[in-house]
Amino acid sequence: KTNRIVIGTILVAIFLAFFVPSATARAGAVIPVLLGMITAFGVAKQSKLAGLLVITAVQAVSIWNIGIKTAAAQNIVAINFINDQLNADISWGQWFLYAGPWSMLMSIALYFIMLKVMPPEEKELSGGKSLIQQQLKAMGPITSKEWRLISISIILLILWSTEKILHPIDSSSIILLALAIMLTPKIGVMSWKEAESRIPWGTIIVFGVGISLGNVLLKTTAAQWLSDQTFGVMGLNHYPLLVTIALIALFNILIHLGFASATSLASALIPVFISLTTTLDLGNQSIGFVLIQQFVISFGFLLPVSSPQSMLAYGTETFTVKDFLKTGIPITVIGYLLIILFSATYWHWLGLI
Secondary structure, three states: OHHHHHHHHHHHHHHHHOOOOOHHHHHHHHHHHHHHHHHHOOOOOOOHHHHHHHHHHHHHHHHHHHHOHHHOHHHHHHHHHHHHHHOOOOOHHHHHHHHHHHHHHHHHHHHHHHHHHOOOOOOOOOOHHHHHHHHHHHHOOOOHHHHHHHHHHHHHHHHHHOEOOOEOOOHHHHHHHHHHHHOOOOOOOOOHHHHHHHOOHHHHHHHHHHHHHHHHHHHOOHHHHHHHHHOHHHOHHHOOHHHHHHHHHHHHHHHHHHOOOHHHHHHHHHHHHHHHHHHHOOHHHHHHHHHHHHHHHOOOOOOHHHOHHHHHHHOOOOOOHHHHHHHHHHHHHHHHHHHHHHHHOHHHHOOOO
16 A cells, blocks of 8 residues: 555654664665665656655655754764853763654654645555565575674664763764774675775765864854844844744744755854854753754755755656645644744753753
8 A cells, every 4th residue: 555655665764764874875775765666566757656755755864864863964063063162962862852752743744744745646556565575585685794784783773872871982983983893804894995985075075164164153253243143133032932942943944945955054053053042141041942953954845955865856856846845845834833842842841941
């Protein structure tokens, strides 16, 4: 049944988010599988079903960028700024406690939104179960190298989730440790030569430039000036914190339309938001305020150009910009309302704000 394939697509995107610290990589893993299924079922690439599955996959990937600290680079960028300027290090478990429930509710909403906005032509595809069984059989048994990768991934997740509980090692250092093991001869799964040829060095340089820009904004007090000029004139210090969160979150969503990378956006805006907490004199609520805005920075639901994973999906030619926007608007609206609701209830109860 097509609705079960949609559920499966969302569940796979959630599962991969725990192990793969790259939204683009997760989309790159799921989308080819979906395209293979679409072809095998004899469904046209321009059909509603094809568009439904690919958009669902990429939106689920974006939703879980927020739910898990290590799911996206922009989260690590934001944590570094928060750690450096606000002297607070948010562990993997704390992040999941704050953002995981939001992503779970959004995943449920995503299922109903997608089936409502892009209903598939058929409710059931004949031969679906036998097709999947044939594909699994063609793949053969799991190899020793794949078992080693599975073992490393499980250990990595355990170390992430027990950060600050069983050990003091931070998430970034754990990733470096896992990479070292993966590249170790006989124990690992690939050589440095294989890995080096696949590393997008240009992307790493862009990240480095973005982080450097953020540090310069903070150290030269330019971030404080930008904060005062942009938000100071709005008189936000006279509003309740919940209203301020709602207004800044809306600004965040709109400005994301001009950015193709949430990592670049985090590098530019998190320093400004940190400075804004000084202007608003938020005190102990500063960390929560900045963290909530970081969640909104990962909102890339409206346009295919709003994130690399969405651009990757758009390249499959299974949907149009209009299709993406039609699904993105309700996802963004519900996500925004949930941010406000969580700020007024759940995050307030946890003491985040």
